Amino acid sequence: MRLSSLLMLLCISVPAIAQSPSDDKFRQLEDLLPTPTSIRAASGAPGHAYWQQRADYVIRASLDEDKRAITGAETITYHNNSPDTLNYLWLQLDQNIFKPDADANTTATYPSRDAWKNPNAMSFTAMHSLNEHAKFDGGFKIGTVKAANGQALKYVINRTMMRIDLPQSLKPGEKFVFDLDWKYNINDGMVLWARTGYEHFKEDKNDIFEIAQWYPRMAAYYDVYGWQHKQFLGSGEFTLEFGDYDVQITLPDDHIISATGELSNADNVLTAVQRERLKQARTASKPIVIVTQAEAEKAEKSRSTAQKTWHFKAKNVRDFAWASSRKFIWDAQGYKTGSSSGLAMSFYPKEANPLWGQYSTQAVIHTIEQYNKYSLEYPYPVAQSVNGPQGGMEYPMIAFNGGRPTKDKKTGELTYSKQTKYAMISVIIHEVGHNYFPMIVNSDERQWSWMDEGLNSFMQTLAERAWEENYLDLFPSEPRGIVDYMRSKNQTPIMTNSESVLQFGNNAYAKPTAGLHILRETILGRELFDFAFKEYARRWKFKRPTPADFFRTMEDASGTDLDWFWRGWFYTTDATDISIDGIAQYQVSSKDPEVEKAWRREQKNAEPTSTAVQRNKGTLTRRIDTQPGLKDFYNEHDDFTVTNKDRNTYNELIKSLDEDEKAMLKSSKYYYLVDFSNIGGLVMPLILEIELQSGKKVIERIPAEVWRYNSKKLTKLVVTNEPMVSLTQDPYMETADIDMNNNSWPRKITRSRLELFKMTPPAGNMMIDFNTLLKKDEKKDDTKADGTTEK
Structure with missing residues (x-):
């Protein structure tokens, strides 16, 4: 189609149908967030009376x-x-x-x-x-x-x-x-x-x-x-x-203890060799074994009846935990990253080797390096990873982590799968990472699990990506990983109390993680997001933030109104499902009859020939062919012939235009009106991949505010320098769209695999079984009113 004026194109962005206030996805969160006070400021920072x-x-x-x-x-x-x-x-x-x-x-x-x-x-x-x-x-x-x-x-x-x-x-x-x-x-x-x-x-x-x-x-x-x-x-x-802890624990003297805080009586509980090894570990470039596997195995075989008291002190922590066993192998390595320096340590039984000796302490140090980069400097003197019965649990300076090799049934050797290896590294990153959220940024876990699990899981995925390029993804680290859950009807909003959540893993871990990735990669961009997230960690270090403090800080530090995102992603179970419903192409009419009538002739010739016309060709004799005298001017010229009247009208128009208007008429751009509908209910930015006739692909990113007038339907103008051959919404699957089948124009064929399987033959002869059923029915029909049957 052609438009005679660019004015028509510029006016189509005005919504035809206004939405009611209840449908306004961009209304502010005043109805949901608590009123700011002198204790908690409107900016999301602790107030002057905190x-x-x-x-x-x-x-x-x-x-x-x-x-x-x-x-x-x-x-x-x-x-x-x-x-x-x-x-x-x-x-x-x-x-x-x-x-x-x-x-x-x-x-x-x-x-x-x-x-x-x-x-x-x-x-x-x-x-x-x-x-x-x-x-x-x-x-x-x-x-x-x-x-x-x-x-x-x-x-x-x-x-x-x-x-x-x-x-x-x-x-x-x-x-x-x-x-x-x-x-x-x-x-x-x-x-x-x-x-x-x-x-x-x-x-x-x-x-x-x-x-x-x-x-x-x-x-x-x-x-x-x-x-x-x-x-x-x-x-x-x-x-x-938070508080200071002075803890003494008495137990068998052949036990090794890992605990929150620093050991204050090493001279009394460690051997001279162990103390020397610890000293070497502080400056070592790789883990130093403090208690070797041979020493741990020797302790396993001889139970001591003597007692020993270990004395630990910890400052400004919110809890204290410990682990002990005579089975523990113990390794350690010093670290220094930014202003953080200390000792990373691992404690594990022989059953955890060779996996733990190879990776545990390295994973602890890696976690501190990466979390420091994106949040706050680790303030404590030690960070520990312990292998035992708890698959994954966190406390200040100490984390209980799972993951062990399995014994090969033939050789008896300990071996591990790829999944076991990466699951073990991931759980260590996650649990050690909890030192930051909530052991330092001290959110209320009894009320909102997502504030520690979700934020920490997001940080975990950043640390995993920094471990190696093709890290085995066992956790939905990308928004696309949450799609199945977003399709589910069995879900509750993220902003649901911890004990009332239906699917805890998805609700408290995966969905908040996906949402933060969308914020970082799609909505804010890395620079704005990283600054705001780090500001949140800095503001609330050793303090107790609420969800409102997080939401407000992210907006305050990024300079972006995100109320629409918090409302949709955290307070509802709406999903992202944006559909491309149709596209219409336009070019500016040049008004030149030579150009325009040739264009219309081309369009006419491109129309399909009807079945009747095809069948008449060569078989139907027409009168005008047998009587040539019936032909006149109109038979010699079609509707697309340019006349002097057409030329004169065009010349008069050109005289009335200024140079800018004349240039507009010569525009060679292509204008596309694209109709979108929001089926899932969650507003999101539009990420459009435009493929042009030359094969070139262009990405156009449109903020979510494009939905502000109507959150259900909109029409967007796309302008290109050459014809567009296809359009894809969210080509990189970065907004957790639950139905990618409606994201392309023209529609793409869905590819899958058809699985063939063998049918199990039914037992017995089907006709015999069928006849048996018939005989039973006949007996029912022969039953008399008195309950007896005919013989």
Whole structure:
């Protein structure tokens, strides 16, 4: 088609149909985000009145290896930095998740039997876990609870939470010191999983202990929620206060310990050889083995009855965890990256070699290097990776990680698959990375899992890409990896409380990760995104951000209104599905009759010849052919003949135009009106790959605001210098579009493979079976009214 005026082209961007306010995908988030305060500023930064509580711990504990039990006593110094007067304190008793009346047990549900492959079957593992739950004597046994002056304190235990009633109100700026002692039995971490436990090795009759949530911990109190005392149900992790820790752990003297903080009595617990090896490790270019495999194997065979106390100190951390075993091989290497320097260490049994000795400590150092680059400088003196019963769990300065070789059935040698190798590296990156989110950027995990899991998983994918070019992608690191979930009807918005999420992995890990990649690569670009993300980490280092603080900081530091993105990606289950519905091509009419009538003749000649005309050709005798005298002027000239009238009209038009207008009439550009529809409901930028007649391909990126007038349908003008032969929306699959079949014009054929299989012949003769059914029906028909049958 031809347009006689460019004015028509310029006016078509005005929407024909206005959308209602409820359909406005670009309305601001004031209705969803809390009002800014002096504590949390509108920019997303901590306000001038920001405050945060603090809890310092002195803990003395002992491990009874034979009984697999821990006994401990602690002194907590609680600092009330809030403007509020407190009459009671809340503590977390996370070990109580193992009690029969814990909400995690009483509220547990299972898939409908209709959803099971075999509703009458259960795995040995599941049955073992059920039996162990029923007989395991788990949970804290609280002893004395008293103030520093020895006064007994009244307390109430509410499943996994404990309230201590203060003898007098704790006013702003005051602190309260109290003591409590406790004990509990350690769960079998391979059977009763709850982020802590032991692993037993039958061959050498030894255990690995990974100990966490092992002491009563102060619950968080902060400006948004007050006391965070939601019950621990398993998914929502931990919300804690920062403080200093002084911890002494007594256990068999042949055990090696990995723990939060720095070892302060190395002279008492390490041999001279081990201390010398540690000294060498600090400046080494590769990991130095502190406890060799031969030394660990020797310790496995001879249980010591003597005891030893390890003393650790940690400053400004939100938690403390540890692991111990006589089976541990221990290697270490110093690192220095930016302003961060310290010691990276790994602890693992012989069953984890050769995999762990080769990769673990290297993965720890790599994580710190990459996370420092994109977020904040690692502030702690050590970073540790421990192999044991927990597949992946994080604490300050220490991470519990899975992944081991398997024994070859023929040779007995330990070997590992490609997937095992990369899964192990990935879990170390992920769990060590949690030191940044949430161990330093201290978000409320009990409320919003995505704020630590999602942000950390995004950082994990950046670190994986920096490990090697073709890193085995076991996690949906690209938006295309989340497409199946985005198609699913069984999902909840990301902004759903941790315990109410339907698909935890996709909701808390994969979808936030994909969203951040879209922000970085498609919406903001790397420069703006990286600056804003680093600013968020810097602002909230050692502080407690909320989702609003993250959203506002990313907008503030990037200078971009992203409310439409947060609303769609985080608060809804809408999906990206943008369809190209049609394209119309235009060129500017030159008004020159010589050009325009020739163009129309070309268009006419290009039209298909009808079936009737084809059949008449050579068979139909026409009168004008037999009577030549009937022909006149119109038979000699068609509708596309240029007349003097046409020329005169054109010449008059040219005289009336200025030079710019004349140049417009000579334009050789091609104008395409492209119709798009938003089927999925989620607005996204348009990424258009335009293929031209010459074979050249051009990418045009159009911001999401193109949908601001109508979020359901729009028409976009595309201008090219030569004819366009095809158009593809989102050619690199960077917006998680759930249906790529409608992303191209003309439509592309979907390619797949047809799988052939052999039919299993039915048992027996089908005619015999059929005849049997007929005989049964005949008997039914012969039944009399009295119930007897005819013979």
